[in-house]
Amino acid sequence: MPRTSWQLCLLAIIGGLISAFLIVLFIGAINTIQRLLLVDLDHYTSLSELSRFLLPIFGAMMLLVIAWITGYKYVRTGIPFVLHRLKVAYGVIPLRNTINQFFGGIVALASGFSVGKEGPAVHLGAACSGYLGSKLNLPSNATRTLSACGVAAGIAACFNTPIAAVIFVMEVILREYKVHMFIPIMLAAIVGSMVTSTVFGPAHEFEFFSNIALDYEHYPWVVVLGATLGALASIFNRYLVELLRKVQHIHIVKRFLIAGLITGIIGFAIPHAMGTDLSAINYIMGNDSHVLMLVALLIAKCALTITAIGLGIPGGIIGPILGIGAVAGAVTAGVMGVDGLNNQMTSDFALMGMAGFMAATLNAPLAALLAVVELSNQLDIIVPAMLVISASCLCSGQFFRNRSIFIMQLNMQKLAYRKPPLEDSLHRIGVLGAMKTNISVFDAQLADKAIETMIEQDDFLIMYKDGEYYWNEITGNQHQTKRFRQHKLTAISSKDTLAEAYWAVNEQRCGAVYIYDKLPDNIVGIITFEQIRSYLLEGKIS
Structure with missing residues (x-):
């Protein structure tokens, strides 16, 4: 029955632990490879031009080897695939898809593709907890709840953001708020965050941002930024879905090699566009960032992300869209010309850009708000972040008829994600x-x-x-x-x-x-x- 039970809560904790340890292993493998190749994480400027060009191509070849071993029909991975499996199989995910996601995600994130680690985290978390429910022969509705708990644990372990993980599951994955699911999902998220804090330390990913200093006089610019982000999110989503539509009949070998080649070419010229988000954010936080260079970085980052996700590289989209939003915010700070393009203004508008672009792209305003609050560890950004999120979501939905990128992907691929x-x-x-x-x-x-x-x-x-x-x-x-x-x-x-x-x-x-x-x-x-x-x-x- 749809009631909170101590048995399900206990299984949520166990499943959350298994999921979190798998995510820690996943992130640890990526960090180890990147530290062997780069000076620091996502620091692709430390590579020579030729190395930046060849690394994604080599990564694409490795991805093809993994796909060949697991079977080409098991290459579907990531958040849209989890949404589909929650509806058609109560969250139980085939083992080969999970193997492809684990090793393929490591290769993709280590070789400079513009994809995020949250997609693999959601997939791996759902697979672990869903497998637990299946092996224990639990009722299907309980297995679905456990799978959602695994997603929460995976997100929390990935970013050390337990509150945002819970809201993300409710708002994006399950797309419903039910009390009987809330407690086990919350417990799984707590476990995921505790495991991350124990292994990698308690710090949040974007704590290096300066404390927010936006005043009421800047709020009109915040609204302008939100409207701009809503338009940008609509363009981004439409081009991504259009690419998915055009390449769906192209063989995976060609798709992966094209993705590697494009990433190598753009990375050769603009290395800060490679990787998830840290490389782009570190660049915009520099005092010598010029507006034209920021615009070029914004275009390059959008192009690399659309290329990687659209051509099927096994990674997530949230990390890159946080980077795109941050760059868009920095461009707005430069256009404002308030007190010059100083580091404080860039920092504030980069955070606002992250919140607004994530909300408009995923159509998940509450998850975006809490994600940015927890990632930056700043409560003071709540009011301006709510303002930019409101403006971006209204502009995106009302004027451009934009929807969540995950729903658009599922509709285009004709994968079931909802029922009557x-x-x-x-x-x-x-x-x-x-x-x-x-x-x-x-x-x-x-x-x-x-x-x-x-x-x-x-x-x-x-x-x-x-x-x-x-x-x-x-x-x-x-x-x-x-x-x-x-x-x-x-x-x-x-x-x-x-x-x-x-x-x-x-x-x-x-x-x-x-x-x-x-x-x-x-x-x-x-x-x-x-x-x-x-x-x-x-x-x-x-």
């Missing part, structure tokens, strides 16, 4: 929480006297005949002769939800399904159409 409201409601209740267990199973040859005894016990009579099971519905009351109405029963696993039971009896609008545990002949209960109808009309199981 009726089915969504039924998915929240497992058949184990609704079935009737007062059943009597008898052979068709059973004497009438034994049947009368079962009737007196008020049991549900299930008859076995010719390899099939039938429910003998009793009609009539104590003043009438009792009669039987026979319905053929459909088998439903004990892991299923009311949605599967509903679709089994919906066409006849009557009858029932029987629930079995592990083997079809091990009948443990029955659910009638009238029970489901009662829930849909009255909100309770009769």
Whole structure:
């Protein structure tokens, strides 16, 4: 039943621990490779021009080897794929996709592609916790909740932002707020953040930003920045989806090699556009950053991100869009000319740009707000960040009809990510929480006297005949002769939800399904159409 339980909370903690340790291993591998190749993390300017050109091409070749080993049909990874699997498989993700995501994500992030680590974190977290629920033979609705817990743990372990992780799961992944899910998801996020803090230290990723110093006189510029970011997010999303549409029939070998070549060419000329976000942000924080150079960096960063994600490189999009937003904010600070292009103004507007661009691109205002607050470890940015987010989301949605990039990707790829409201409601209740267990199973040859005894016990009579099971519905009351109405029963696993039971009896609008545990002949209960109808009309199981 959709209620908070200590058992599910305990499993959320266990799943969160497993997910967090896998994310730590993932991030540790990336950091180790980058420190071997670069002076510091995401510091691609330390490489020679030729090395910057060749590194992404070599990375693309490595990605193709990994894809060949796991199988080309298992290359789907990242947040859109998790959204799809949550709807069609309750969050259970194939192992080969997960292997591809783990090793492919390491290679992509270490070789300079403009992708983020949060995409792999979401995928790996969902896979770990979903696998745990599947192996424990949990009901499907509980497995879905556990998978969402793994996502929260993965995000929290990736960025050390537990609050933003919880809101991200509710707003972007599940796209619903339900109290019975909130506690286990929150516990998983806490565990993920604790593991990260223990291994990598308690610092947040963007604590190096100066304390916010925006005044009311700057708020009109904040609104202008928000509107600009909304327009930019719309352009960014549309070009990305258009690229996805045009290359979907091109073989993966060509796509990866083209991505490596374009990344190498742009990285050769503008090395700060390579990597996730730190390289671009470190550049804009320099006092000698010129507006024209910032515009060039903004265009290059957008081009590299659209190329990498659009051509299928296994990485996330949130890290790069934070970098794009920061650069866009710095450009606005330069255009303002308030007190010159000083470091303080650049820092403030870079943070505002990160919040506004993430909110408009993902259509997730609350997740963007809390992410930037936690990443910068500054509460003072809440009011101006809310202003820039409001402006960017309004402009993006109202004037450009923009939607979440994840939803646009799923629509273009024709992958299911939502179901009718009726089915969504039924998915929240497992058949184990609704079935009737007062059943009597008898052979068709059973004497009438034994049947009368079962009737007196008020049991549900299930008859076995010719390899099939039938429910003998009793009609009539104590003043009438009792009669039987026979319905053929459909088998439903004990892991299923009311949605599967509903679709089994919906066409006849009557009858029932029987629930079995592990083997079809091990009948443990029955659910009638009238029970489901009662829930849909009255909100309770009769």
